[in-house]
Amino acid sequence: MIRFEQVSKTYPGGFQALKKVTFELPPGELAFLTGHSGAGKSTLLRLVALMERPSLGRVLINGHDLNKIKSRQIPYLRRDIGMIFQDHRLLMDKTVFDNVALPLYIEGFTQSEAKKRVQAALDKVGLRGHERKYPIMLSGGEQQRVGIARAIVNKPPLLLADEPTGNLDPKLSLEIMQLFESFHQVGVSVLIATHDLALVARMRHRNLVLKDGFMIDDGLAGSQFDPLGEELPSWD
Amino acid sequence: MGLISSGSSKKSSGARSVKISFWRRLVMFFVTNLQQGIGSLGELSRTPWASLMTIAVLGLSLTLPATLYVVVKNAQSATGEWDQAAEISLFLRKDLQTQEIQSFRERVRLMNEVETVNLIDREAGLREFRESSGFGSALDYLQSNPLPDVLVVVPVPEYRSSERAQRLLGVLEQEREVDSARLDLQWLQRLQAIVNVVENSLAALAILLSLAVVLIVGNTIRLAILNRRDEIMIMKLVGATNAYIQRPFLYTGFWYGVIGGVIAWISTTLMVWWISASVAQLTALYDSSFRLAGLDFSEMMVLWLVAIVLGLLGSWIAVRRHVAAIEPT
Secondary structure (H helix, E strand, C coil): CEEEEEEEEECCCCCEEEEEEEEEECCCCEEEEECCCCCCHHHHHHHHCCCCCCCEEEEEECCEEHHHCCHHHHHHHHCCEEEEECCCCCCCCCCHHHHHHHHHHHHCCCHHHHHHHHHHHHHHCCCCCCCCCCHHHCCHHHHHHHHHHHHHCCCCCEEEEECCCCCCCHHHHHHHHHHHHHHHHCCCEEEEECCCHHHHHHHCCEEEEEECCEEEECCCCHHHCCCCCCCCCCCC | CCCCCCCCCHHHHCCCCCCCCHHHHHHHHHHHHHHHHHHHHHHHHHCHHHHHHHHHHHHHHHHHHHHHHHHHHHHHHHHHHHHHCCCEEEEECCCCCHHHHHHHHHHHHCCCCEEEEEEECHHHHHHHHHHHHCCHHHHCCCCCCCCCCEEEEEECHHHCCHHHHHHHHHHHHCCCCEEEEEECCHHHHHHHHHHHHHHHHHHHHHHHHHHHHHHHHHHHHHHHHHHCHHHHHHHHHCCCCHHHHHHHHHHHHHHHHHHHHHHHHHHHHHHHHHHHHHHHHHHHHCCCCCCCCCCCHHHHHHHHHHHHHHHHHHHHHHHHHHCCCCCCC
């Protein structure tokens, strides 16, 4: 689903966020992306969502070279990627329903179809009955789940999550992660950037580790790796 | 469909089953347009003052050229009538016999270029002059009638243009019986030139004001775009095209034009009504019952169209520059 080939990203001003990163994420896999702050996790996700272009190397999604995608095609690519952010990125002046339905409206769904799908998505994240509320009336965990509902409402084959549990307590975090696991079980590829190592250890999925822009572990040899164990690369 | 799922492994990914037919898309395109159009009208009411000021600027800016246009139009219709009344006055020599005058008159009447000939003999001329000039009693002191007989020649319509009437004048001037001839066109030409100057200044003014309207609308829309920067970013993140994001703003510009055009109608009508009082006074002094004609239906439609086009143009310039520049971070 995602393939990085020797990808480097240098920001204007010379900061090198990613250095020759190579890895492959097969379709339908759930993987974590861990590393200290500034290790390049967000940059990596932003390259996948074409919010940034690589300075060197190639990023391929489903065999499509992102370097060859013109900017006017980017919206269509993003419709196939569900993105979840630490700060939820919800429209505060719109209801939960309108927030979740936004990708459907953009794609041209009718109101009745959109309604069915929004209901299903809200059901999935456990927010049935909150359609008419505004995001400000919800707790942080609920807001995050609205964001997740929005990301999955048009059933994208790929989900990207950037610190989705960053502001949540351990119990809520686990619930959110289990939600991602359920999407993974129906065949969605999921890539989650997080620094919640305890959670990563519990989930027992592939773990990609970034350090100072290098990918020091692509998680393939790593089922024997215990992120909390002795072999853990020390990036603190 | 999306780029990822268009790949060969669509089936294997198995997660995506979105399919919308072309016709459904087309219908939804118009439905979405309608929704966004009406939605942006609602957006106007959310910021009533800012919208109203921009709309008022648009409407009032168009009022000035529209009112001047009405004035020029009326001036043209007035001078147009005068242009049609090109008459040639032939002042005959005083030593002619009545017989000679009659035969000359007949000769002129039979010319192809001439429609009617009217003889004002010297006695009738004196009478008319006495009545209309106000020198009545002074004229009594004259011992003889100083006026010549005058033939007033009206050319056929094809010979009424200034150039052709001039040529006819040249021909008639050569006649033995004619002392002097006059075609009163020069003042008409001057008037025409003045009208041209006014028209050109009006066009320049209209262009300048239109430009100002476009800039003001553009600036208002620009602020609206920047106000909704976060929303635009989010929409881009979930796959909205620039066209989709731009449309509500273009509709806002459209509504500015629609409402601004109506304001321009109203204020132009008020201005014309205001001016017509003084015009009536002026024309009364010339013994004329000239009435100022306002904008007719098609001119009102043109004014409306201009307002809408300016509103759209202003918003188009703003969205072109600013929507594309907002990138999600």
